[in-house]
Amino acid sequence: MQANTLSGGFTNPATQSAHAFRSVMEAMARPGTIQDIEGAEPPASLSSAAGTVLLTLCDTETPIYLAGAIDCADVREWLSFHIGSPFVGPANCMFAVGSWDALEPLSAYPIGTSEYPDRSATLIVETPQLTSLGAKLSGPGIKDQAMLSLPKRAAFQANRMLFPLGLDFIFTTAHQIAALPRTTEVS
């Protein structure tokens, strides 16, 4: 096993995962805001933000789908050592990670059931950069209006129509995250 597989986890798990969880929670509670997140140093094909989110939210009982170029031996070994989560296809995953192009089509992911809307997937979308420009967001957690650079508006509008079912999105880049829960209206 390579040394970089074993390194790059939280050096102080209790504090770092609490800080990271706070960032994820703030991002979800206030869609469109961009939060700083740090802690993990995953292999190069995964951003630090995405690695930190995975370390914070996932464990041995959360199946992960690795989409596209992220599905490589380095990342699999790193996640196996630090999280131990099973790797599955899109239809059975609880978390999916990848670039927007690799993650599509969104119809492949579980959106939950009427009895259990929480049994849906959370998509961690790796983006080149996050800016407060682009699509207009409104809904719970947004006072008047927020803006966020989204890859494709139509997909998020269609996802909003599924409410209370649907997917939740976390956008990651380098050391920043933003989120788009299923409650947010995109225009």
Place this chain on the structure above:
Amino acid sequence: MYSCGEESQVVEMKDTGHENNSRKAWMGLLAKAPEGRVAALLEGEMERPDFTWLRAPEIGSTMVRGRAGAIGAPFNLGEMTITRCALTLETGETGHAYIQGRRKADAETAALVDALMQTEKAARLRQAVLNPLEAEMNAAKAARAAKAAATKVDFFTMTRGKD
């Protein structure tokens, strides 16, 4: 906390010639050593080297499986508490530890010994730590077996049936 799907077999697999067999053997010894014993032996021999954590000690449980008579179908014997950790020495060797019980300090020591066994100090450690541990474990086993043997009852029949 975590729960791991890894299964440790009660029955030792006889796959002699495997490259990791010797490491398996010493990790098994360290896993079963009584509390504080490895630390006492290690500190009697050498200074603890500096290291960095790859995974700080954490406590979880694992399912222990066994086979009746070593040949039956595998069954779940029960869960046991284990402590695990991983660390790396300044010279680059990686040490892992999975030990029984809730003993973080012992897990750290066991991982240190595992890492040091991959360095040129291996011979010294075998002499000072592993051999005494093995001897103590064998002695404890023998003592227990002797105690059990003292209570053994032999049932025999002088005549069988109508023969």
